[in-house]
Amino acid sequence: MPASVANAGLSAKSRAARVSVRGSQEGWFAIAIASSNSFASLAAANHLPSLPGMSRTRSDRIVAAGLCGYFFVIARIERIEQDLSLAAPAQAVSARRGREPRGRLRINAQLVRVADDTPLWSGRFDRELKDVFAIQDEISRSIVNELRLKLGRGQRRYNTNLEAYDVYLKARALVRYHGPAEARAAAGLFNQVIAKDPAFAPAYAGLADAWAAMSINRADGAVPPDEAFAVMKPAAQRAVQLDPLLAEAHAAMGVVLSRDWKWADAEAAFRHALELNGNLSSIHMNFVMSTLWPQGKVEESVSQLRAALRGDPLSVDLQALLAYVLISAKRYQESIELGRRIVPSAPAANDGLNYARQQLARALFQNGQRAEAIRRYEQLGSGSDNHRGYSYAAAGRRAEAEAVAARRKDFPATLILIHAGLGNTRQAFEALEHMAADKDPRVGIYLTYPELALLHADPRMGAFRRRLSLPDYH
Numbered sequence: 001m002p003a004s005v006a007n008a009g010l011s012a013k014s015r016a017a018r019v020s021v022r023g024s025q026e027g028w029f030a031i032a033i034a035s036s037n038s039f040a041s042l043a044a045a046n047h048l049p050s051l052p053g054m055s056r057t058r059s060d061r062i063v064a065a066g067l068c069g070y071f072f073v074i075a076r077i078e079r080i081e082q083d084l085s086l087a088a089p090a091q092a093v094s095a096r097r098g099r100e101p102r103g104r105l106r107i108n109a110q111l112v113r114v115a116d117d118t119p120l121w122s123g124r125f126d127r128e129l130k131d132v133f134a135i136q137d138e139i140s141r142s143i144v145n146e147l148r149l150k151l152g153r154g155q156r157r158y159n160t161n162l163e164a165y166d167v168y169l170k171a172r173a174l175v176r177y178h179g180p181a182e183a184r185a186a187a188g189l190f191n192q193v194i195a196k197d198p199a200f201a202p203a204y205a206g207l208a209d210a211w212a213a214m215s216i217n218r219a220d221g222a223v224p225p226d227e228a229f230a231v232m233k234p235a236a237q238r239a240v241q242l243d244p245l246l247a248e249a250h251a252a253m254g255v256v257l258s259r260d261w262k263w264a265d266a267e268a269a270f271r272h273a274l275e276l277n278g279n280l281s282s283i284h285m286n287f288v289m290s291t292l293w294p295q296g297k298v299e300e301s302v303s304q305l306r307a308a309l310r311g312d313p314l315s316v317d318l319q320a321l322l323a324y325v326l327i328s329a330k331r332y333q334e335s336i337e338l339g340r341r342i343v344p345s346a347p348a349a350n351d352g353l354n355y356a357r358q359q360l361a362r363a364l365f366q367n368g369q370r371a372e373a374i375r376r377y378e379q380l381g382s383g384s385d386n387h388r389g390y391s392y393a394a395a396g397r398r399a400e401a402e403a404v405a406a407r408r409k410d411f412p413a414t415l416i417l418i419h420a421g422l423g424n425t426r427q428a429f430e431a432l433e434h435m436a437a438d439k440d441p442r443v444g445i446y447l448t449y450p451e452l453a454l455l456h457a458d459p460r461m462g463a464f465r466r467r468l469s470l471p472d473y474h
Contacts, residue, residue: 160193160196160197160200161196161197163196164192164193164196164197164200165193167189167192167193167196168189168190168193168200168202168203168206170189171185171186171187171189171190171193171203171206171210172186172206174186174189174210175206175209175210175213176282176317179213179219179221180213180214180215180217180219180220180221180222180223181220181221182213183210183211183213183214184210184214184221186206186210186213187207187210187211187214187231190203190204190206190207190210191207193206194207199242200242201238201239201240201242201243201246201249202239202243202246202248202249204235204236204238204239204242204249204252205235205236205239205246205248205249205251205252206248207231207235208231208232208233208235208236208239208252208253208255208256209248209252209255209282209286211223211228211231211232211235212228212232212252212255212259212286212290212441214228215227215228215229215441216441216442217413217442218411218413219383224438225259225438225439225440225441226439229256229259229260229439232252232255232256232259233256235252236249236252236253236255236256237253237256239252239253240253245276246276247273247274247276247277247280247283248273248277248280248282248283249273250269250270250272250273250276251269251270251273251280251282251283251286251287253269254266254267254269254270254273254286254287254290254291255286255290255291257269258290258291258294258441259290259439259441261468261469261470262469263291263294263295263469263470263471266290266291267291267292270283270286270287270291273287274287278311279311281308281311281312281315281317281318284304284305284307284308284318285305285308285317285318285321287304288301288304288305288321288325289321289445290441292304293325293328293444293445293448294441294442294443294444294445294447294470295444295470295471296444296447296448296470296471296472296473298325298328298329298448299329301325301328302322302325302326302329305318305321305322305325306322309322316342316353316356319338319341319342320339320342320353320355320356320359322338323335323338323339323342323356323359323360323363324355324356324359326338326363327359327362327363327366327449327450328445328448328449328450330366330450332363332364332366332367333367335359335360335363336360336363336364336367339356339357339359339360339363340360342356343356343357343360354380354383357376357379357380358376358377358380358383358384358387360376361373361374361376361377361380361384361387361391362387362451364376365387365391365394366450366451370391370394370395373391374388374391374392374395377391385404385407385408385411385414386408386411386413386414386416386417386418387417387451388404389401389404389405389408389414389417389418389421390417390418390420390421390451391421392404392418392421393418393420393421393422394421394451398422401418401421401422402418402422404418405418405419412431412432412434412435412438412440413431413435413440413442413446415427415428415431416428416431416432416435416446416452417449417451417452419431420451420452420454420455421451423454425454425455425458428452428454428455429455429458429460429464432446432455432464433464436464436467436468443468444468444470447461447465447470447473448473456473
């Protein structure tokens with residue numbers, strides 16, 4: 001290849017950083033670029049993680065791309081030493097513009113370890129030769145995405161338009177409110193994103209999460225778990241199919257597997273999600289709520305949430321969930337202290353924290369502070385019928401407890417607690433069977449409640465847990 005072609009547009013220092021040139025115009029070459037005005041910066045390609053053998057500093061990046069004579073070049077450098085004449089980058093991506101019909105461009109790209117000329121990856125891209133800058137961006141994005149699949153890590157670069165992405169972010173925010181109405185609105189928004197960009201994997205994962213939130217309890221607007229599962233499963237599968245390295249996709253699949261009582265597979269999915277991205281508090285929370293806690297792995301649930309809080313110490317959602325799990329761990333004072341910090345002075349409000357207020361009341365009741373607990377339950381109204389009914393029963397206010405049970409006779413989750421508080425073991429087990437038959441995702445969590453201590457010692461409990469594929473709980 002003529003030197004004039006190889007060195008076109010490069011400064012003297014850039015030419016000194018050249019690592020290899022071989023072949024003719026039909027061959028290929030790899031070149032590392034320190035700086036050149038003729039090349040378009042590709043800082044956005046930093047989504048690609050460090051390659052094997054490369055430094056993990058911020059200088060690990062694809063730095064430039066452009067047309068150089070007959071060649072389209074994408075360069076990746078490990079580092080450029082102060083003495084560029086001694087530089088020897090570990091890897092470089094090279095690409096060749098082939099002899100294609102007019103108006104067509106073929107890019108043959110290779111990733112080569114320069115030290116021993118070992119090919120690490122190669123790919124071919126055929127494109128219309130229209131806007132060279134658009135081609136540069138598209139090719140670099142394609143290379144980054146394909147390399148991350150080969151390397152097994154890294155964040156994908158999506159080409160979703162800003163309007164669709166804005167809708168996606170709004171949907172994600174709605175899911176965090178935990179209510180069925182907000183989750184239903186989020187599902188509609190995720191469907192809008194999918195209609196605009198059917199290849200946007202995060203929207204499918206979000207859709208699965210929204211339907212999970214819509215079916216987590218029997219609140220107004222909730223949907224039956226079986227109906228939700230019919231949407232959740234294909235959405236999560238599609239997310240994994242579109243982006244096998246998307247943490248949210250594997251987390252969504254973990255929720256799906258847990259709803260099917262495939263606990264080991266659910267754990268594996270969540271642990272893989274955390275390997276891919278352990279910084280997302282939502283993954284830690286869903287792991288605990290859907291998989292660890294229902295199995296009775298209470299201490300591991302606490303550890304998982306504390307680890308998440310180290311990365312997101314101001315998250316009220318994480319703190320509220322930790323206060324909730326600490327009750328199952330029988331660490332009531334810790335739960336009370338945490339609850340008092342995060343629950344505002346208002347007795348009840350439409351602020352998304354009423355469930356945290358309920359958990360504070362539960363911890364107070366179990367800690368012997370029954371009067372304050374009952375007062376807090378009564379301030380919350382019908383939203384706390386299950387625990388308020390239990391507190392009446394356990395406090396000897398039988399008539400009031402039975403009145404709540406009669407009013408909520410179609411809600412097994414309420415009946416379990418009230419009958420347990422009244423000492424009606426048979427009725428409590430019947431309600432528990434109804435929860436399991438409905439595939440209620442809370443059934444495993446309920447089995448860890450201290451309020452159900454009467455049932456823990458019942459000889460029927462072992463057989464019931466085995467039917468749900470749950471391990472023994474002590």
